Amino acid sequence: MTQAPTEHGHPTLDEIDLSAFEFWLEGRDYREAAFRLLRDTPGLRFFEERILEGSPFPPGPGYWALVRHEDVWAASRNPQLFCSGQGSNIGDLPQEMNEFFGSMINMDDPKHYRLRSLVAKGFTPKEISRVEAYVHDKAAGVVDRMLERYPDGRADFVEAIASPLPLAIICEMMGIPPEDHERIFNWTNVILGAGDPEYGESYEALMAAALEMFAYAQALGESRRANPTGDITSVLMAAEVDGEQLTTQEFGSFFILLVVAGNETTRNAISHGMKALTDFPDQRALLFENFDAHARTGIEEMVRWATPVIHFRRTATADTELSGQAIKAGDKVVLWYASANRDERVFAHPYRFDVTRPLQPAQVGFGAGGPHFCLGANLARREMTVMFDEIRRRLPTLRITGEPEYLQSFFINGIKRLPCAWD
Numbered sequence: 001m002t003q004a005p006t007e008h009g010h011p012t013l014d015e016i017d018l019s020a021f022e023f024w025l026e027g028r029d030y031r032e033a034a035f036r037l038l039r040d041t042p043g044l045r046f047f048e049e050r051i052l053e054g055s056p057f058p059p060g061p062g063y064w065a066l067v068r069h070e071d072v073w074a075a076s077r078n079p080q081l082f083c084s085g086q087g088s089n090i091g092d093l094p095q096e097m098n099e100f101f102g103s104m105i106n107m108d109d110p111k112h113y114r115l116r117s118l119v120a121k122g123f124t125p126k127e128i129s130r131v132e133a134y135v136h137d138k139a140a141g142v143v144d145r146m147l148e149r150y151p152d153g154r155a156d157f158v159e160a161i162a163s164p165l166p167l168a169i170i171c172e173m174m175g176i177p178p179e180d181h182e183r184i185f186n187w188t189n190v191i192l193g194a195g196d197p198e199y200g201e202s203y204e205a206l207m208a209a210a211l212e213m214f215a216y217a218q219a220l221g222e223s224r225r226a227n228p229t230g231d232i233t234s235v236l237m238a239a240e241v242d243g244e245q246l247t248t249q250e251f252g253s254f255f256i257l258l259v260v261a262g263n264e265t266t267r268n269a270i271s272h273g274m275k276a277l278t279d280f281p282d283q284r285a286l287l288f289e290n291f292d293a294h295a296r297t298g299i300e301e302m303v304r305w306a307t308p309v310i311h312f313r314r315t316a317t318a319d320t321e322l323s324g325q326a327i328k329a330g331d332k333v334v335l336w337y338a339s340a341n342r343d344e345r346v347f348a349h350p351y352r353f354d355v356t357r358p359l360q361p362a363q364v365g366f367g368a369g370g371p372h373f374c375l376g377a378n379l380a381r382r383e384m385t386v387m388f389d390e391i392r393r394r395l396p397t398l399r400i401t402g403e404p405e406y407l408q409s410f411f412i413n414g415i416k417r418l419p420c421a422w423d
């Protein structure tokens, strides 16, 4: 999802099936060409659903694809009409499972608001600046370790740089001890890698990882309820929502959401960002030579470029209309952030990586506004800024030296491995 469509990929409208596994195995230029064609086609297209192998649930009724920035924006900002409470992934789950897996991302107000207000205290700009020193130390430690472990100046960028920082930060904030970080890492890989043969590919593997993580969270939550420390887990276990404490079940779901959401997304944004800096050396020079001037826009551009979360879904609560297409109450709409972030109606030269791109109109990698806008956006921006500052100061020659190995997923724009070298 990083390049302009070329002659290789010219699908016709009838060939495009966003639900087909094969579509997501096609080259990235094919995918870009498909989304561009969908954006240029008036109205909205409807797609049938497929299910993950082994899922006990039948495929749902299909969905309207929102591919233009304007439509993604409109649906995100009208939660009364496009709700999240029936699920934010394309497939349907029973209601209890939606909340079990997704916590507040699969809830509507007022329940969503009450839960979000609780945890939001840990993510205010003030709180983020409080963890700033810790982010700096961790980022410096990540580079130290890489230099020590790979004296020949070659490594896998994902393993050495992009993964360890977000993992360490979210684990620290949640109060997860270092000896458990690897387990957490593996669980999140399985949960967001479902569909990729390397991580289990099946519904059973996904469920097993989620249940193990849930049990881990419950034990951690109970121990913090008994002996609070200053971490988010302790705050959540002590907090009250409408006079009631969170149950360990609610906390378990919250925990999975925070840890999964905070980990892979930031990792992939860093990996795609480093690849873009290698592919566009003029932009790298601009950013690295005047970091303070361009970091804010440069980091936002990396998130637009990467679009680590490819889509989320909403459900219409009443009959309505978008882009001239009638939508019935109960219809699903899928917000294709990956396409909205390349919308030429909004972004000049969308296939150009430009670290000076203005912040408005806003990219939608963190969502397009509304109540579910990414809670961790400020944290992710901080982590990325600190990591790239560390790279430019200590590893100024670091570059990507080969093709990425992409995650097979239509949900997460993941890079599994990315060779890099430095002098």
Ligand code: HEM
Binding pocket: 076, 104, 105, 106, 116, 170, 257, 258, 259, 261, 262, 263, 265, 266, 269, 303, 307, 308, 309, 312, 337, 364, 365, 366, 367, 368, 369, 370, 371, 372, 373, 374, 375, 376, 377, 379, 380
């Ligand atoms: C570059 C990194 C990240 C990207 C691209 C990203 C992307 C997103 C997106 C697209 C949404 C859904 C927005 C919507 O539906 O309107 C979201 C929600 C969320 N994100 Fe992030 N995220 C990132 C980092 C983080 C981090 C570091 C955390 C913190 C631990 C986090 C926690 C959450 C939570 C809790 C939600 C659900 C919010 C709600 O439902 O109210 N994210 N994120």
